[in-house]
Amino acid sequence: MDGLLTLSCCSPPPHQIAGVTVTLPVNAKALGVAIYQHGLYTVLQTPFGLSVSYDLAHSLFVSLPPEYRGQTCGLCGNFNGAAQDDFVTHNGSLGKDAFHFAADWKSEAVPGCDDGCHDSCPVCEDEESLVQSKSQCWVIQDPDGPFSSCHSQVEPGPYLSDCIFDLCVSGGAGSALCESIQTYAAACQRANITISPWRSEAFCDPGCQVNSHYKFCEPPCQDSCVQSVSQGHCSPLCTEGCFCKDGYRRSAASCVPEKQCGCVHNGWHYPVSFLAQCTEQAFW
Numbered sequence: 001m002d003g004l005l006t007l008s009c010c011s012p013p014p015h016q017i018a019g020v021t022v023t024l025p026v027n028a029k030a031l032g033v034a035i036y037q038h039g040l041y042t043v044l045q046t047p048f049g050l051s052v053s054y055d056l057a058h059s060l061f062v063s064l065p066p067e068y069r070g071q072t073c074g075l076c077g078n079f080n081g082a083a084q085d086d087f088v089t090h091n092g093s094l095g096k097d098a099f100h101f102a103a104d105w106k107s108e109a110v111p112g113c114d115d116g117c118h119d120s121c122p123v124c125e126d127e128e129s130l131v132q133s134k135s136q137c138w139v140i141q142d143p144d145g146p147f148s149s150c151h152s153q154v155e156p157g158p159y160l161s162d163c164i165f166d167l168c169v170s171g172g173a174g175s176a177l178c179e180s181i182q183t184y185a186a187a188c189q190r191a192n193i194t195i196s197p198w199r200s201e202a203f204c205d206p207g208c209q210v211n212s213h214y215k216f217c218e219p220p221c222q223d224s225c226v227q228s229v230s231q232g233h234c235s236p237l238c239t240e241g242c243f244c245k246d247g248y249r250r251s252a253a254s255c256v257p258e259k260q261c262g263c264v265h266n267g268w269h270y271p272v273s274f275l276a277q278c279t280e281q282a283f284w
Contacts, residue, residue: 015042023252023262023269025224036234037250038220039241040182040206051235053190059183061190075105124168136177137163139198140184146196150188159184178204182240189217189239199240208242211255215243225249225261226269 015022015035022028025036035044041053041061049065062076070080077086087094087101095101099117106113124130139145140163141156150156163180170176181198188195197216199205208214221234223244244255251261251271262272 023271024250025221025226026268028268036221036224038235039218039239039243041186041239041241043220043235053186055182055186058179059186061186075102122169124165126168129168129172130164132172133164133167136172137167137180140181146198147184147188150184150191150193150195153191153193154184154187156184159187174204185240189237192237206242209254211248212242212244214241216240218243223248223250223255225251225256225258226264 015024022035024042025034027034032047033044035042037043038053041055041059043054044050044052049063049068051061051063053061064072064079068079070078072079073088077083078088085094087098089095089101089104095104124133137160140147140160141151142148143151147156159180162183163177166176166180167173181204185195185198194217199214199216206214217238217240219234219236219238244250247258248255249258249261251269256272260272262270264270
């Protein structure tokens with residue numbers, strides 16, 4: 001892949017490929033990638049099986065076919081099934097901690113992207129805050145909770161620990177709690193495990209945009225303006241997220257009336273405002 005891909009968390013997100021702003025979904029055949037929205041996640045897929053799912057905020061999933069086991073390097077480790085040797089740096093030595101390891105693989109200087117906190121990382125030592133955080137995060141590991149069916153397939157312990165830490169150091173921020181639970185819910189759904197609803201209007205409401213509503217388990221790409229672009233790439237697994245209401249289709253981050261979907265040219269989706277690319281014959 002010889003083009004730089006940039007995914008932005010801004011709203012609306014100005015995603016770019018090789019410096020060109022694109023509207024999702026897109027099938028960049030020259031680069032061999034397809035990018036589409038999958039519930040709360042933006043997904044990139046390649047012909048050789050690499051899949052990257054990112055919620056543009058805090059949660060990232062990367063998957064590769066098993067034939068690449070032991071043949072990778074970088075921030076995702078060497079994919080050999082042994083976590084203890086994942087912190088390998090450019091020169092083949094083991095980094096002494098996660099911060100030195102990550103800094104070693106940083107490709108370029110990016111404003112706002114530092115090398116981590118090293119010896120000044122936040123800690124949560126207040127006993128009362130720890131107890132409260134564990135109580136709120138316990139839904140992840142509750143044997144009678146909405147994720148109980150997933151526990152035997154996706155170990156909840158690490159997700160629970162991360163939730164407790166993040167919630168504690170954030171001072172009990174509700175967003176930290178919801179994001180932590182969301183990450184475990186996504187891991188379960190990616191494993192094709194049926195879980196129970198866990199959100200409500202009063203708890204972790206995702207705040208869907210106009211003309212969309214929350215659905216707990218919906219196949220991806222069904223509400224896309226241009227299903228032909230993502231056809232053959234979309235995951236068959238359902239996911240939670242904000243999906244367009246009947247009569248509307250997803251164009252980038254918005255749900256627009258079907259007649260305002262725009263057009264597709266050479267695998268690239270152009271909104272209806274791009275009149276130079278969209279002709280009357282090209283509209284979808």
